[in-house]
Amino acid sequence: MASIQNKEMLLNSSRNINEALSKTIYLYSNIYSLKAVKRAVYDLSNKAEITMEYETGGKLQVTFCLHSVNETELNNIIRDFRQKALDHQILIELEEDYKIIRQLIITQAFYPCENLEEIVDALEL
Amino acid sequence: MSKPYKFLPFRFQRMKDKVLLINDVGDYHFLELDSFTELIKKNLNVEADEFCDLKSKFMVCADSLSSTIDLLATRYRTKKHFLYDFTSLHMFVITQRCNQKCTYCHASSIDENSGRHFDMDRATARKCVDMSFSSPSPHIKIEFQGGEPLLNFDVVKEIVDYAHELNKSNGKRLDFVICTNITKLDSTQIEFIRENDICISTSLDGPSYIHDICRRTRQGYGTYEIVSQNIAWAQECIGRDKVSALMTVTPFSIHQLREVIDEYLARNLSSIFIRMINPYGSALKFWSDLGYGIEQFMASYADALEYIIILNKDGVFFQEDFATLLLTRILTPFSTGFVDLQSPSGAGIGGVIYETNGDVFIADEGRMLAKTNGDRTFCIGNVHSDNWTSIFCGKKLKQIIASSCIESIPGCAWCVYQPYCGSDPIRNYLQFGNFTGYTIKSDFCHKHKAIFKILFDLLENDDETNNVFWSWVTQRKLSEVKI
Numbered sequence: 001m002a003s004i005q006n007k008e009m010l011l012n013s014s015r016n017i018n019e020a021l022s023k024t025i026y027l028y029s030n031i032y033s034l035k036a037v038k039r040a041v042y043d044l045s046n047k048a049e050i051t052m053e054y055e056t057g058g059k060l061q062v063t064f065c066l067h068s069v070n071e072t073e074l075n076n077i078i079r080d081f082r083q084k085a086l087d088h089q090i091l092i093e094l095e096e097d098y099k100i101i102r103q104l105i106i107t108q109a110f111y112p113c114e115n116l117e118e119i120v121d122a123l124e125l
Numbered sequence: 126m127s128k129p130y131k132f133l134p135f136r137f138q139r140m141k142d143k144v145l146l147i148n149d150v151g152d153y154h155f156l157e158l159d160s161f162t163e164l165i166k167k168n169l170n171v172e173a174d175e176f177c178d179l180k181s182k183f184m185v186c187a188d189s190l191s192s193t194i195d196l197l198a199t200r201y202r203t204k205k206h207f208l209y210d211f212t213s214l215h216m217f218v219i220t221q222r223c224n225q226k227c228t229y230c231h232a233s234s235i236d237e238n239s240g241r242h243f244d245m246d247r248a249t250a251r252k253c254v255d256m257s258f259s260s261p262s263p264h265i266k267i268e269f270q271g272g273e274p275l276l277n278f279d280v281v282k283e284i285v286d287y288a289h290e291l292n293k294s295n296g297k298r299l300d301f302v303i304c305t306n307i308t309k310l311d312s313t314q315i316e317f318i319r320e321n322d323i324c325i326s327t328s329l330d331g332p333s334y335i336h337d338i339c340r341r342t343r344q345g346y347g348t349y350e351i352v353s354q355n356i357a358w359a360q361e362c363i364g365r366d367k368v369s370a371l372m373t374v375t376p377f378s379i380h381q382l383r384e385v386i387d388e389y390l391a392r393n394l395s396s397i398f399i400r401m402i403n404p405y406g407s408a409l410k411f412w413s414d415l416g417y418g419i420e421q422f423m424a425s426y427a428d429a430l431e432y433i434i435i436l437n438k439d440g441v442f443f444q445e446d447f448a449t450l451l452l453t454r455i456l457t458p459f460s461t462g463f464v465d466l467q468s469p470s471g472a473g474i475g476g477v478i479y480e481t482n483g484d485v486f487i488a489d490e491g492r493m494l495a496k497t498n499g500d501r502t503f504c505i506g507n508v509h510s511d512n513w514t515s516i517f518c519g520k521k522l523k524q525i526i527a528s529s530c531i532e533s534i535p536g537c538a539w540c541v542y543q544p545y546c547g548s549d550p551i552r553n554y555l556q557f558g559n560f561t562g563y564t565i566k567s568d569f570c571h572k573h574k575a576i577f578k579i580l581f582d583l584l585e586n587d588d589e590t591n592n593v594f595w596s597w598v599t600q601r602k603l604s605e606v607k608i
Contacts, residue, residue, distance in 0.1 A: 007195055010192060018138060028309065035468060039535075039539060042535055042565065043536070043565065045565055046565040046566050060509075083139070087137070087138075090137075090165055090538065091137065091204045091539055092138060093165075094135070094142070094165065095134075096133055097132045098131070098132045098135075101131070101132075101133060101134065101190070102134040102149065104194050104198075105134065105194050105197045105198050106201060107198075107361075108194055108195060108198035109198040109199070109202040109205070110199040112198065112200065116191045116194060116195060119191075120190050120191040120194065122471040125131070125190055
């Protein structure tokens with residue numbers, strides 16, 4: 001599903017030299033939608049600097065950079081990220097599945113219509 | 126037997142070896158991991174007990190979809206019913222003067238001898254009452270705040286009398302609450318409070334060695350003695366259930382919340398609101414001494430909650446108010462508007478606050494921001510120069526409210542706890558410079574997620590605690606709700 005490439009590098013800043021650790025993983029875009037990956041990136045954006053890029057061959061490159069050299073911490077973030085990306089993908093598919101039902105519930109809550117059954121039939125839900 | 130079924134709107138989150146599912150109307154269910162996998166693959170046996178549970182909690186539908194949608198629509202409308210109470214809470218800053226100088230004062234009050242020009246005058250008070258009654262809400266709650274409202278009690282009386290007079294033709298449900306440090310309460314005032322069925326909300330930070338650290342007079346004396354005496358006196362005069370208290374957690378009490386709870390019990394109070402300190406007014410000025418981390422607060426909150434639950438199991442009815450609010454959302458289908466935690470935010474549409482000069486702010490924190498650094502972002506008008514439509518239907522309020530719908534805020538939109546939660550645009554503005562905020566870095570979000578997690582852990586794993594929670598939600602004795 002995803003391959004991991006380890007990269008250790010030194011980052012220079014204008015103030016001082018900070019040691020940093022980064023790792024890159026590749027996700028296949030036919031498994032994970034961009035939306036799911038973006039949500040997972042958002043969820044973990046306070047724990048690491050995360051960048052995304054498209055690669056050739058339908059792959060999405062996600063790089064995690066941690067401004068410390070704690071490899072265990074970085075690995076835990078990546079593990080969490082994978083779980084979150086997977087859960088977001090499931091939720092997005094569920095959302096797609098119940099999207100119209102949800103819209104009908106909210107519409108019916110505030111602008112109820114008489115012919116709900118006909119609408120449901122017409123939408124072939 | 127496997128048969129096609131449809132998903133109804135729900136979100137989920139893994140919790141240890143289970144998955145918590147919560148639908149849009151707040152029903153929840155825990156599933157084993159394997160069952161969750163089968164559910165999303167649509168492989169669950171529709172005749173199995175597990176499927177029936179999910180069906181009864183509106184996570185899935187295998188029968189008539191239109192009647193299910195109709196039912197869920199009714200439930201959704203009920204949950205959002207607080208929107209029909211536009212705007213029910215009207216807070217009046219009766220005076221900016223106060224006889225106390227609490228270290229963490231959010232209201233930035235001034236000396237009680239500073240002169241009456243810091244008070245709300247009668248003409249402004251009546252205009253504010255007129256504005257309150259222009260609200261379409263069938264329920265009007267007028268809350269007197271300050272400074273210390275007892276220092277300008279004639280105007281409190283004017284407001285109460287005028288509101289009663291207006292209500293003869295309006296026929297709304299009308300409630301009054303006076304938020305007071307209670308130290309200046311006298312017999313004439315308590316008689317008026319009793320006659321007009323006014324509730325008292327006061328502050329008690331704990332036993333004297335905690336309370337007196339932050340809650341002191343301007344001369345530097347602790348107020349514990351007079352506060353505890355006057356709480357007892359007020360309870361005697363107007364009834365125990367009409368007097369409530371809340372506490373502000375400071376670094377001086379954060380490790381002693383059990384002692385604070387014991388103090389509340391000794392004062393014959395039946396509940397406590399364990400409130401985190403907010404970075405406004407004087408609290409912001411002394412933040413290096415008064416601030417603490419969310420993890421530290423949550424550890425203390427969890428311990429306090431555990432202690433309160435033990436007390437209840439031992440036969441003492443005592444509740445934590447914030448947990449009770451969240452549990453009401455989790456366990457019942459009813460609407461619980463709470464201006465600080467609802468979606469869209471209750472700021473302006475759930476409650477407003479009138480400054481002494483008639484300025485209208487969408488929340489007390491917005492007023493404090495204006496007082497602290499002159500930022501009037503959250504002022505939506507003035508009762509002397511604006512009418513109800515321009516204040517409550519204006520562009521500014523619409524923009525703030527539109528930005529506070531958690532259904533479309535990143536992080537909240539996919540959060541499993543969304544049906545029970547809300548946003549605080551003022552806190553977001555203060556912390557992030559915009560109304561929407563950044564949930565990942567928000568203490569507000571971290572705190573609420575942590576409390577929800579504690580509550581759901583207890584709901585899932587402890588039947589006896591479930592009974593305690595039900596007793597809080599239904600306001601009945603534990604023996605009456607025990608299954």
